[in-house]
Amino acid sequence: xxxxxxxxxxxxxxxxxxxxxxxxxxxxxxxxxxxxxxxxxxxxxxxxxxxxxxxxxxxxxxxxxxxxxxxxxxxxxxxxxxxxxxxxxxxxxxxxxxxxxxxxxxxxxxxxxxxxxxxxxxxxxxxxxxxxxxxxxxxxxxxxxxxxxxxxxxxxxxxxxxxxxxxxxxxxxxxxxxxxxxxxxxxxxxxxxxxxxxxxxxxxxx
Amino acid sequence: xxxxxxxxxxxxxxxxxxxxxxxxxxxxxxxxxxxxxxxxxxxxxxxxxxxxxxxxxxxxxxxxxxxxxxxxxxxxxxxxxxxxxxxxxxxxxxxxxxxxxxxxxxxxxxxxxxxxxxxxxxxxxxxxxxxxxxxxxxxxxxxxxxxxxxxxxxxxxxxxxxxxxxxxxxxxxxxxxxxxxxxxxxxxxxxxxxxxxxxxxxxxxxxxxxxxxxxxxxxxxxxxxxxxxxxxxxxxxxxxxxxxxxxxxxxxxxxxxxxxxxxxxxxxxxxxxxxxxxxxxxxxxxxxxxxxxxxxxxxxxxxxxxxxxxxxxxxxxxxxxxxxxxxxxxxxxxxxxxxxxxxxxxxxxxxxxxxxxxxxxxxxxxxxxxxxxxxxxxxxxxxxxxxxxxxxxxxxxxxxxxxxxxxxxxxxxxxxxxxxxxxxxxxxxxxxxxxxxxxxxxxxxxxxxxxxxxxxxxxxxxxxxxxxxxxxxxxxxxxxxxxxxxxxxxxxxxxxxxxxxxxxxxxxxxxxxxxxxxxxxxxxxxxxxxxxxxxxxxxxxxxxxxxxxxxxxxxxxxxxxxxxxxxxxxxxxxxxxxxxxxxxxxxxxxxxxxxxxxxxxxxxxxxxxxxxxxxxxxxxxxxxx
Numbered sequence: 069x070x071x072x073x074x075x076x077x078x079x080x081x082x083x084x085x086x087x088x089x090x091x092x093x094x095x096x097x098x099x100x101x102x103x104x105x106x107x108x109x110x111x112x113x114x115x116x117x118x119x120x121x122x123x124x125x126x127x128x129x130x131x132x133x134x135x136x137x138x139x140x141x142x143x144x145x146x147x148x149x150x151x152x153x154x155x156x157x158x159x160x161x162x163x164x165x166x167x168x169x170x171x172x173x174x175x176x177x178x179x180x181x182x183x184x185x186x187x188x189x190x191x192x193x194x195x196x197x198x199x200x201x202x203x204x205x206x207x208x209x210x211x212x213x214x215x216x217x218x219x220x221x222x223x224x225x226x227x228x229x230x231x232x233x234x235x236x237x238x239x240x241x242x243x244x245x246x247x248x249x250x251x252x253x254x255x256x257x258x259x260x261x262x263x264x265x266x267x268x269x270x271x272x273x274x
Numbered sequence: 275x276x277x278x279x280x281x282x283x284x285x286x287x288x289x290x291x292x293x294x295x296x297x298x299x300x301x302x303x304x305x306x307x308x309x310x311x312x313x314x315x316x317x318x319x320x321x322x323x324x325x326x327x328x329x330x331x332x333x334x335x336x337x338x339x340x341x342x343x344x345x346x347x348x349x350x351x352x353x354x355x356x357x358x359x360x361x362x363x364x365x366x367x368x369x370x371x372x373x374x375x376x377x378x379x380x381x382x383x384x385x386x387x388x389x390x391x392x393x394x395x396x397x398x399x400x401x402x403x404x405x406x407x408x409x410x411x412x413x414x415x416x417x418x419x420x421x422x423x424x425x426x427x428x429x430x431x432x433x434x435x436x437x438x439x440x441x442x443x444x445x446x447x448x449x450x451x452x453x454x455x456x457x458x459x460x461x462x463x464x465x466x467x468x469x470x471x472x473x474x475x476x477x478x479x480x481x482x483x484x485x486x487x488x489x490x491x492x493x494x495x496x497x498x499x500x501x502x503x504x505x506x507x508x509x510x511x512x513x514x515x516x517x518x519x520x521x522x523x524x525x526x527x528x529x530x531x532x533x534x535x536x537x538x539x540x541x542x543x544x545x546x547x548x549x550x551x552x553x554x555x556x557x558x559x560x561x562x563x564x565x566x567x568x569x570x571x572x573x574x575x576x577x578x579x580x581x582x583x584x585x586x587x588x589x590x591x592x593x594x595x596x597x598x599x600x601x602x603x604x605x606x607x608x609x610x611x612x613x614x615x616x617x618x619x620x621x622x623x624x625x626x627x628x629x630x631x632x633x634x635x636x637x638x639x640x641x642x643x644x645x646x647x648x649x650x651x652x653x654x655x656x657x658x659x660x661x662x663x664x665x666x667x668x669x670x671x672x673x674x675x676x677x678x679x680x681x682x683x684x685x686x687x688x689x690x691x692x693x694x695x696x697x698x699x700x701x702x703x704x705x706x707x708x709x710x711x712x713x714x715x716x717x718x719x720x721x722x723x724x725x726x727x728x729x730x731x732x733x734x735x736x737x738x739x740x741x742x743x744x745x746x747x748x749x750x751x752x753x754x755x756x757x758x759x760x761x762x763x764x765x766x767x768x769x770x771x772x773x774x775x776x777x778x779x780x781x782x783x784x785x786x787x788x789x790x791x792x793x794x795x796x797x798x799x800x801x802x803x804x805x806x807x808x809x810x811x812x813x814x815x816x817x818x819x820x821x822x823x824x825x826x827x828x829x830x831x832x833x834x835x836x837x838x839x840x841x842x843x844x845x846x847x848x849x850x851x852x853x854x855x856x857x858x859x860x861x862x863x864x865x866x867x868x869x870x871x872x873x874x875x876x877x878x879x880x881x882x883x884x885x886x887x888x889x890x891x892x893x894x895x896x897x898x899x
Contacts, residue, residue, distance in 0.1 A: 095509065134408075134416045170413045208375055209343040225509075232345040233406065234416030263509060265483040269414040270343035273373050 094205055094225065096262045100124075100216045101204045107192040108179035114160075114192050120220050122158050123253055125246060127190070128202065129161045130171030130210035131182055133269035134234045139211065140186050142236045149189035152250060161190040164202030169272035171210070172197065199273040209268030215249040215259075224249035226264030303335060303409050304328040307421035308385065309401070310433035314357060314392040314426050322436045323359070324387025325349060325405050325421065327380070333411045334381040337367035339481050341488045342375035344414070347407040349386060354399030354425065359388040366444045366519055366531030367479055369488075376488040377410075378479050385439040390425070398425045444519050444531040451536035453516055455507060455799055456873050460486060462536055463502045464520070472496050475523035476503050478534075482517060484510030497875070512799075514538040539791050552708065555697050556715045562694030563609075563719025569814070572686045572720070574751040575648075579678050580727055580737065591731065597675045598728020604679020606717035612683070613713035617706050629687050629863055632812035633848045635769045638762055641684060645759035648681075652752030679721065685758065686720065698863050761814075768811040768846050780820075781840070783830035789843035791851060794870075797839055801872040805833070805892070808843040808856060808866040815881065816865040823883035832889050836896070871895040 094101060104115035116124065127145070130136050139145035149159050163179075165171035173179050173195050183193065196202055205214060205225075215224035229242035245261055252259045306328075311321030327347075329335060336344040351359040365384055370377040406418045449466035462478060476494055480486055485508055492503035503520075516536045523529045566572055579601070583594055616630060631637045697712055726733045787793060789806060797804050807824065809816035823829060824840070833840060843852045845864050856862055859878060867879035869892055877895050880887065 093509075132413070134414060203374070234345070234408070263484075265339075266343075267340075267345050268343060269410070270372055270375055270377070272412070 094214075094222055096222050096225065098222060099220050100214065100222045103201050103204060105194045105196065105201060108173070108176040108195050109183065109190075109193050111176065114194075116216075117220070119158050119216075121218050122156060123152075123218055123250060124158045124160065124216040125152060125250070126205065126214040126216070127159065127161045128207045128210045128212040128268075128271060129163050129193075130165055130269060130272065131186075132171045133210045135268035136210050138234050138236050139228070139239065140188070142239065143187070144236070144239045145211075146186060146188050148244070148246065151247075153189055153191055155250075155254065157250060158192070159190045161188070161193045162196050162201055162207070163194065164196040164199045164207060165272040166197055166199060166274040169274075170269075171272055199271070202271050202273060207271050209266045210271060211268050212266040212271070213246050215246060215253070217253050223253055223259050224262055225266075227266045227268075230264070232267035301409075301417035301419055302330055302333065302415060303407065303417055305405055305419045305421060307403065307423050308387070308432035308436055309423050309425060310428045310436045311390055311425045312428040314390070314396040314398050316392055316394045316396075321390040321392070321425070322387050322433075322440075323351070323390055323401065323403070323423075323425070324385050324436050324439070325403060325419075326383065326385045326435065327405075327407070328383050329381055329409065332381075333409050334370050334377070334379045335384070335407045335409050336377060336379040337479070338362075338364055339378055339479075339483050340408075341370075341377035341379075341483070342372075344377050344379065344410060345408045345416075347379075347386060347405070349388065350404040350406075351388065352400075352402040352404075353390070354397065354401065356393040356396040357398070357425065358391055360391055362386050362388055363440060363443050365439060365442060366521070369477060369479060371489065374489055378488075385435060387436050387439060401425050444533040447520065447532035447534050451534045452539050453512075453536045454538065454795060455512055456801055457799070458507060459873075460505050460507050460512070461502050462492075462505065462516075462520075462534075463500050464534075465500050469499065471524055471527075472499075472501060473522035473524050476501065477521040477523075478503055478505065478518055479521070480516070480518040482510065482513045484508040485513065485516060512538065538795055555712055559694070559697035559712045559715040560719035560722075562697055563716035564722055566686050566694070566716075566720045567723055569686065572682050574652075574754045575678065575682050575685065576724065577751065579675070580724060583724070583728060583734075594728050596672060598725045600672045600675040601679040601728070602718070602721040602725045604676040605683055605721040606679075606714055608680045608683035609713045609717035609720075610710055612687070613710050617709060621706075629810065629813060629845075630848070631684075632687060632765065632810070633769070633846065635766055638766045638769060638812065642759050642762035642766060644681070645685065645755055645762060649752045649755035649759055652748045652755060654749070683717070683720070694863070698861075762812075765812040765846070772847065780825040781830065783827065783834045784840055786840040786842050789841050789852060789855065791855070794841060797841075798870055798872070803836065803838045803872055803892075803896075804841050804870040805838055805888075806841045806843060806855075806866075806868045806870070808845060808852065808864050808868075810844065810864050811846040813845075813864045819865055819867075819881075819883040823885050823888050826885050829885045829888055832892070836892070838892065869895060 100116065102115065102117045104113055106112070107114050127149075131140070136145075139148075153159050163171060163173050165173070167174075173182070176195075179193050179195060182188070183190070194201065201207075205212075211228050213224070213226065213228050214222060217223045224245060226245065228246055229239070229244045231238040231242035245264060248261065249259045304327075306326040308324045308326055309322070311323060313319065314321060327335060335347050338346050340346055349359075349362060353359060364386065365380070367378040367380060370379055370381070401423045402420060404418065404420050406416070408414050408416050447464060447466075448468075449464060451462065451464055453460055453462045455461065474494070476492060478486065478492060480488075486505040487508050490506045492505045495502045495504065501522075514537065516534075516538070518534050518536075519531050520534050521529055521531050567576055583597060612631065619630065632641075694716065697716065727737065786807075789808075794804060794806070807816075807820070809820065811817075832838075843849075843855060843866075845852045845856075853862070856864070856866055859866060859868065865881055867881075867883065867888075869877045869879060871877070874895065877891065879891055
């Protein structure tokens with residue numbers, strides 16, 4: 069009897085360990101993992117499941133990363149955000165930088181400052197300082213983009229575009245995967261490119 | 275007043291470039307252009323140009339596949355007319371772990387170089403390279419440098435450094451790399467050409483991203499000479515081929531990096547010879563040859579010959595002994611001839627195995643007619659003209675006996691006796707001379723009973739005394755010969771007008787599928803259990819096994835109930851992919867029965883099947899739900 073208990077405990081323990089260490093296993097076509105977090109822009113809680121019926125974009129953000137700056141410095145990301153939110157898309161910027169690491173937002177005021185200085189247009193901005201949402205999605209880089217359809221299923225994940233450089237001049241000629249995914253989903257078409265290797269700085273987890 | 279303005283303007287002019295320079299910080303990574311191109315020719319003499327990156331301690335830059343984050347280092351060359359840069363020679367990357375994620379790149383110092391190819395009229399001139407890279411530590415900085423030089427040019431230090439870097443670059447793995455996968459894991463198997471020390475640890479750096487989880491440490495298993503790395507899958511689809519760099523670690527030796535090009539498919543079993551000693555192979559060959567005598571193909575001829583010998587032997591023992599040797603020679607030389615033809619065909623690239631003579635309609639036709647004539651002769655319906663009288667089984671002359679031996683071997687090939695398969699399979703990897711030795715042993719095995727009878731009167735006394743009953747016995751034995759002839763004609767029809775074997779009406783409860791390397795891999799990737807039946811229309815043992823073990827309702831029901839797919843590899847006609855499949859198990863003949871439980875390595879079943887053998891073996895290897 070004790071032997072059996074010991075075995076079950078061992079299995080439980082090891083599965084817990086694995087869950088903590090591992091990055092997530094999100095799959096295209098599968099439901100996007102649900103989460104609840106505080107929106108630093110308003111102080112209210114938001115949860116992904118409440119957003120069913122709308123298209124959602126998750127953008128992993130780190131204002132100090134050169135690849136994020138590539139887009140923000142020429143207002144490319146802000147334009148993307150504005151165009152998307154105007155069409156009813158919910159754009160959530162997520163910052164998983166841990167305390168003491170590059171890009172860490174220490175409080176809501178820091179977030180509001182960033183948004184104001186950059187004239188950014190996300191619907192929500194989440195300070196994921198514990199990194200739990202990042203690990204839930206397996207976010208590896210900034211930027212790392214996820215597009216979720218109106219049924220809550222993951223429709224695209226990966227790079228923001230097809231030109232992995234830090235040069236803003238490359239944005240104009242690059243193929244933007246997020247724009248294309250959103251367009252396909254609004255038109256009821258198949259998303260052509262569903263998954264790509266993301267590029268950017270590594271997310272500054274704990 | 276004007277002087278002050280002028281002075282200010284002068285200062286501004288002088289200061290401006292200085293200020294401009296200060297506003298672009300110099301890169302953290304120092305770069306140096308290296309050129310070893312003493313001549314620009316098109317005679318294949320390589321010329322090299324490269325960039326040396328000197329990276330601050332603790333920082334790294336990236337490989338072609340940066341891994342979980344980062345961007346690859348790039349070189350953009352501007353070259354004079356009629357000279358072009360080919361692909362970068364990438365030194366072996368290192369895994370750079372970063373909390374939960376892993377990048378692939380370089381630290382300290384790395385040289386990335388390209389071969390320069392010139393056409394005959396290349397004149398040389400200025401050379402420029404724009405290097406772009408991302409250097410990371412706890413933060414990442416994209417950097418760039420433009421380096422200038424000219425070609426042709428060279429210097430000893432550059433040439434040395436470039437050569438050393440090339441020598442240290444990973445070479446192609448000396449062997450075969452293959453992979454197979456199910457939904458969760460991918461198994462990469464390395465099969466070296468020849469013996470090696472099995473590494474204790476290995477790491478795989480994938481070129482195509484997302485195939486594996488970059489942060490995984492592989493589980494290593496050994497099977498024979500093979501090394502298998504078991505890795506968790508990533509989110510990307512499986513590429514084919516799958517490329518990357520493997521780092522192998524041994525105790526007390528420097529780790530080695532090899533570049534890998536893995537093909538999806540079943541890994542070959544490495545070096546069967548090292549696992550089966552030659553003496554054992556020869557022993558098995560002899561035993562197999564001996565057992566051939568009781569196979570239905572050979573028994574009629576042999577028994578008649580034996581009885582005829584007994585009849586005459588007591589009267590003329592010396593003649594009997596000579597006949598024994600003649601028969602043995604006939605048998606052994608036929609085996610050697612078949613082996614020689616088989617090896618010759620293999621050397622010229624044909625995918626042949628044991629029974630190959632029956633894959634050719636011409637041979638089958640001739641054998642069929644031969645059987646027919648012999649059986650008609652045994653019935654007493656047909657008398658061959660004296661010239662062809664040699665083929666009459668009862669003929670007693672030395673030549674006749676010799677040819678009887680040849681005939682016996684010819685008709686023996688459809689039957690694969692137990693033990694023969696291992697012996698014949700071993701010849702796949704043996705030196706041709708040794709292979710012929712194995713076949714000689716088989717010949718001796720097959721000829722031994724007759725040889726024994728011919729040499730020792732004591733053995734003869736064990737046989738029934740000849741008498742009038744022999745005439746009826748001849749007619750009785752004619753029946754299996756006739757059946758063999760009919761069957762050979764059936765094989766001929768199958769060869770000329772092939773109908774897929776799986777449409778065989780005998781399979782009512784299950785629907786067999788045809789073998790192909792991709793179908794097998796797909797079914798395995800889906801987690802479907804597969805039973806492969808490698809067979810041929812001319813293979814009697816195969817037909818018997820199918821009739822006795824696979825077609826019975828009990829077996830079919832077991833397959834259907836457990837979702838096992840029956841996959842038939844029909845080797846009636848020559849088929850290189852089936853020959854290759856057999857070779858991966860160290861075989862070159864049929865039958866071969868392999869069961870693939872989901873997520874586990876394949877299990878080979880014995881060559882003689884019964885329903886219980888099949889069902890018990892498969893039950894014993896089911897994955898626990």
